Amino acid sequence: MTDGVTGAVSDEALPCLECGYDLRGLDAHGSCPECGELIALSTRGNALRNADPLYLTRAHIAAILLAVTFAVGACVRIERMIGLGLPGLVLIRISTFCELFPLIASVLLASRDATAQRRDWPNRSQIVVALAIVHIAAYLAVVYATVDAGPYRLLSAFALMGWYVAIFSILRDLAERANDLTLKRHNPVVLWSLVGAAALGELLPEVILLLNWGGFVLPTVPLAARHFLLLVADAYAAWLMWRYRAMLAGVTHEARENWGMHSSQQKLDP
Numbered sequence: 079m080t081d082g083v084t085g086a087v088s089d090e091a092l093p094c095l096e097c098g099y100d101l102r103g104l105d106a107h108g109s110c111p112e113c114g115e116l117i118a119l120s121t122r123g124n125a126l127r128n129a130d131p132l133y134l135t136r137a138h139i140a141a142i143l144l145a146v147t148f149a150v151g152a153c154v155r156i157e158r159m160i161g162l163g164l165p166g167l168v169l170i171r172i173s174t175f176c177e178l179f180p181l182i183a184s185v186l187l188a189s190r191d192a193t194a195q196r197r198d199w200p201n202r203s204q205i206v207v208a209l210a211i212v213h214i215a216a217y218l219a220v221v222y223a224t225v226d227a228g229p230y231r232l233l234s235a236f237a238l239m240g241w242y243v244a245i246f247s248i249l250r251d252l253a254e255r256a257n258d259l260t261l262k263r264h265n266p267v268v269l270w271s272l273v274g275a276a277a278l279g280e281l282l283p284e285v286i287l288l289l290n291w292g293g294f295v296l297p298t299v300p301l302a303a304r305h306f307l308l309l310v311a312d313a314y315a316a317w318l319m320w321r322y323r324a325m326l327a328g329v330t331h332e333a334r335e336n337w338g339m340h341s342s343q344q345k346l347d348p
């Protein structure tokens with residue numbers, strides 16, 4: 079979109095990524111006359127290899143944390159189904175500790191990428207962090223509640239499903255900006271497997287318990303089948319997050335070289 083590294087922004091319309099001001103014809107090394115953001119940030123394009131390397135490093139760490147979270151989730155299901163000989167308390171402590179990972183990953187993924195197009199409210203970043211906080215608070219209430227944990231379980235399951243949708247929408251953007259076909263193809267399938275498994279395995283049994291008026295119990299999905307559903311969804315998601323990790327590791331490397339090259343060229347320019 080620019081005439082090389084030096085010169086003016088081309089005659090085609092180019093909105094400033096910060097404020098949307100049309101930057102055509104302006105000096106590509108200058109700043110936006112409307113908001114003062116560097117014009118170079120808008121001319122780089124939306125491809126992930128041009129993204130801020132610091133943001134990509136954060137996204138890379140987030141993908142590792144998410145892969146561990148889903149892998150631990152799958153292990154918990156295997157333990158529930160066949161038993162791994164671990165004391166129950168150890169597993170609860172490990173999985174409670176891992177509940178922090180989605181929250182940290184959300185904060186990392188929601189951080190600002192200096193090269194991405196601005197989005198108006200509702201801001202997905204704020205939504206994803208808020209849902210992660212609600213989920214972990216409700217989860218802790220379930221684990222440590224001395225009274226009826228049912229409503230907290232319901233809240234925790236709802237927040238988790240909302241969080242899945244929000245975090246996978248951010249991940250889908252990364253896959254699209256990287257133009258990674260495997261990630262783009264599997265992203266929606268993993269999302270709806272997780273949401274479906276959570277709905278059938280966690281939400282539905284709680285709803286049925288709540289509707290248990292006068293001893294009338296609706297038939298529910300058998301416990302072993304619920305664990306199996308959640309196991310498959312978690313294992314699939316862990317695999318996908320590991321693929322995101324590999325993609326982000328490669329792209330971070332490319333982006334570092336991109337930015338390093340541009341800054342050294344700029345230094346050479348008078």
Ligand SMILES: [Zn+2]
Pocket residue numbers: 094095096097098099110111112113114115
């Ligand atoms: Zn601007």
